[in-house]
Amino acid sequence: MDKASKITFFDNLYALHDGVTDPDEDECASFAPFAAAQKTPNPGQGSASSSSNSNSNSKLWDTRPRKRNSLKLVSTQGNIVTSTPAEPREPITPAPAVVPSKPKLPETFRFKYEEKTPRSSTRRNSTSTPVQKSNIFADMYFYFIPNNIKNITRKLKVQRAHEHGAFCISGSFEETQKAVTHIIADSSFEYPDILQAIGQKSLPDHIIIVKDNFPSDCIQFRRILDHKQYMYLIPGRPAPKLAHIPLDAISASSSSSIATATPKSIQKEVIKQTPHNSLTNKFATPGSVIQPHGSLDVIKATPYPKRKRKQATDVITTPGPNIVKETPLLRNRPQPRFTEIVKETPIKGNSYYTHLAGSTPAFDDFDNLDDFDDFDDFGDPDDFNTADTAATTSYAASGQLPGKHQDDLDLIIATAKQHPFLDSEDISEDDDRDTEDEDSHENPRKNNPRTSEKIKTKGGLLSFQCMHPNLAGPAKPADDVGTREGNGGSMGTGEGPNERIIKVLSELESHYTLHSDPFRALSYRKAISSIRRHPYPLLTASAALKLPSIGPSLASKIEEIASTGNLNQLDTTKTSSEDKALKLFLGIYGVGPKKAREWVLKGYTTLEEIREKEKLTEAQKVGVERHADFGRRIPREEVREHGRVVEEVAREIDQGLVLEVMGSYRRGVKSCGDIDIMITKEGAEGRYIKLVLDRIVERLTERGFLKAALAASKGDDATDGSKWYGASQLSPDLPWRRIDFLVVPWAERGAALLYFTGNVIFNRSMRLLASKKGYVLNQRGLYLDVIRGPKRQKLTEGTLVEGESEQKIFEILGIPYRPPEERNA
DNA sequence: CGGCGGTACTG
DNA sequence: CAGTAC
DNA sequence: GCCG
16 A cells, blocks of 8 residues: 555665654644745744853753744854743753753753744644644653754754754863763764864773764654664774673663663654663663664564564664765766767776776776767666656746756657647646746646747747757756865856855755665756756855745755855765765665665675675676676677667568667667567567567577676567566676567557667656646657546556657657657757 | 656565 | 566 | 745
8 A cells, every 4th residue: 555655665765864843644634844844934933032141061952843833043152042942041960970850941942043934934824833743752861962053953953853853962071071971973074073063082991982964864763773883883993892782782782671662662663761871871881773674573463563573674774874075977978969979989988987997887987988978778766756856847047058958858848738639738837936946846837828929039049959960968067067076165157146055955955865765866957957957156045945946855955055155064084984885885786775785784895805705686687797798888889789680680581670779879878787678560469479489588698799798578479568687798708788670569669769868857748748738758659538437446457649750749749759869868 | 755767676 | 475587 | 945
């Protein structure tokens, strides 16, 4: 069911650093997303700052929204703006051994708040925000480092920690350290930095030091996670003197000796730790121990716990969100030229190759290839999403776009819009143009009269160019600009007013992509695209909020970037080794997010380790062995040669077979990620063709051309979708190549051709177009009247309108035919 | 709160 | 069915 | 993480 699948899906997800909102699984409706609170306006706030004196050096940070709408605290001058208690309050210095009873916080104990985002409340309805969301951090004393809330992100972290029961201490560490149970360090801090920050030579073992993603992870999973997980560890901290204690033992013992929790937390199996562990409890160091499934063992016996358990397990093992620094983004890559000429395929000599071999993922160096094409024409979710973004965003601000990739797509859309057939449709565009807001909304439903006008002016130009295939070609690969290391704050460089923001968000996006949070990554991509189309510098959250695809969370991040030049969350600029490994493993054919993550958690970092220690599926074996090969681009000429060989053999078997090399080759691109070959025959049944495919494969294998099979259609008469994925090699001195055979019924060859020729972005826009007109376009054909039931289930196949001819599909959709070379969106 | 594309093969 | 690929 |  949906619920189930959702849960399992979220199994994959990581607790995010600052996820301002909790994923909010179904069971925990009680945890209102923080964002909601943030949005809520702040009516009477008069007494708030009634604070006063009390210059105790140390205080608790009370970030908790008091009423149900406060927030937006002001950190006037950077330093701890903390609240000052109205009533003078003793510095908190509980005796170490004594468990401090939870102090009641004075009502007036709070930050100063300020109205900051005027329009905010209109955008999202404000959910009521419980003052205390949970109590998982009860009796924990957090000392944040840096110990201030200058940074909005940190501010939020403090706030959230507090909302979940933690005491967040500010002020001199010296004075408060007896109370401190946890040091929450900014991810950019290493152990020495921390010592320096608090002015200590060393730290007692009982104080837990974790990275600042720890609290948010705990909150997300509503458990105190094991702080010893690598993603929370602070680099450089000396190993504890105590011998390492097996987790099992610990969790066992701890689960029984756990302190009580609030009813709610019990319900949620939140295990609480006792504070001030040290003396009495040396082994069961708080946090260290607490395994989420302390209580899971109980559950184990119940019928359904499988999922639960799994989830819990995942929780423990979830690697922290580490930011990947460089990741080539599609949009930054140079646009391919569509010249047929293949001049010396640019294989950056051996360096590229060896680079790959040297355990760096193949995808790293795409920017270096002077001809770039999407690595994976159809499978890459990124491409998909990018396409989506572009497809739905249209022409806006064409002028400002110095040849970005989306231009092409915009063209398609613009073209479509201009087409007579579509004119009557609701092809909307954006809303008013009064503000700086240059954007079009994604799914606007209104038919703005001015729209057509705009299309004519702006779109007119586009549509003109649309007639000229190579529009996007000359685009200057703007990769240098703004990509430079430039630490400088607002380094605008010629590119755009918000390059810095875009760059930072891009890093986050690739981070989430790497860590298998595809939809969050999608949101980032959309946001980036939106920002990119915004011709003015974004300075405040409220301004950013006005852009489409930018919500509260991103808006606050944008403001932070605009003001500080970067994002605290990103400070970890250094790509962690875990991330590198993750990336490496994800690059292996047959290895996806699950496996890659599992392996990383096991501590593997190289292919060799995997090869030796892991049991692999057949495909994965090939993937590991040929990792370097598969990572390499295939020169167009070589693709052609592969095609030739296959065709030759095919013809020996049946003269009537029709073969076509699809994919990026068909689009005329100079180097391809793989080889896609369609096999069909007029009047032939699917079953026959399938038999033929088997024979072809057989022969090619004998011949030594095909080296390995990765996946193949089931023997039975797979009417359609008969396919064969594998590897081929032209000659012993060349790399193995990924090659796909696709058996297609004659009647569907047009749709198949269209679909498998791509590129993804183009496909996307075609689909979008089709759906706007009430069609469904897929790899089998163009359908009309596909009826979907409630649960998005297809009730009716719909009637096939066209599948044989690409041209006709274009025709029916009402757009001019575009030869493959012009489909490089 | 659910959707974010839709389908097929492997184990 | 989950994981992966296209 | 955003949108309808």
